[in-house]
Amino acid sequence: MENRICPICQEGMVQHNENQTSKCLQKFIKEATNPVVYASIRKMICPICEKDMLDHNSKQATECVNEFVKEVKGEED
Numbered sequence: 001m002e003n004r005i006c007p008i009c010q011e012g013m014v015q016h017n018e019n020q021t022s023k024c025l026q027k028f029i030k031e032a033t034n035p036v037v038y039a040s041i042r043k044m045i046c047p048i049c050e051k052d053m054l055d056h057n058s059k060q061a062t063e064c065v066n067e068f069v070k071e072v073k074g075e076e077d
């Protein structure tokens with residue numbers, strides 16, 4: 001697994017313990033899929049394509065979220 005930068009706390013995902021990982025993932029999923037609600041709070045860089053989450057349409061955002069979750073959880077197809 002690549003050491004993705006956490007979009008929530010800006011640290012490498014491998015530096016997270018299990019608790020932190022699930023906390024950050026939940027937050028990322030929530031914020032990334034509700035950009036209108038959370039955009040005013042902070043800018044978030046997508047860990048997958050390294051673009052602003054606001055530059056994603058909702059389909060792209062969902063794809064990146066799914067990809068990130070898959071990588072972080074280490075699930076293979």
Ligand SMILES: [Zn+2]
Pocket residue numbers: 006007008009010011016020024
């Ligand atoms: Zn984090």
Ligand SMILES: [Zn+2]
Pocket residue numbers: 046047048049050051056060061064
């Ligand atoms: Zn993305």
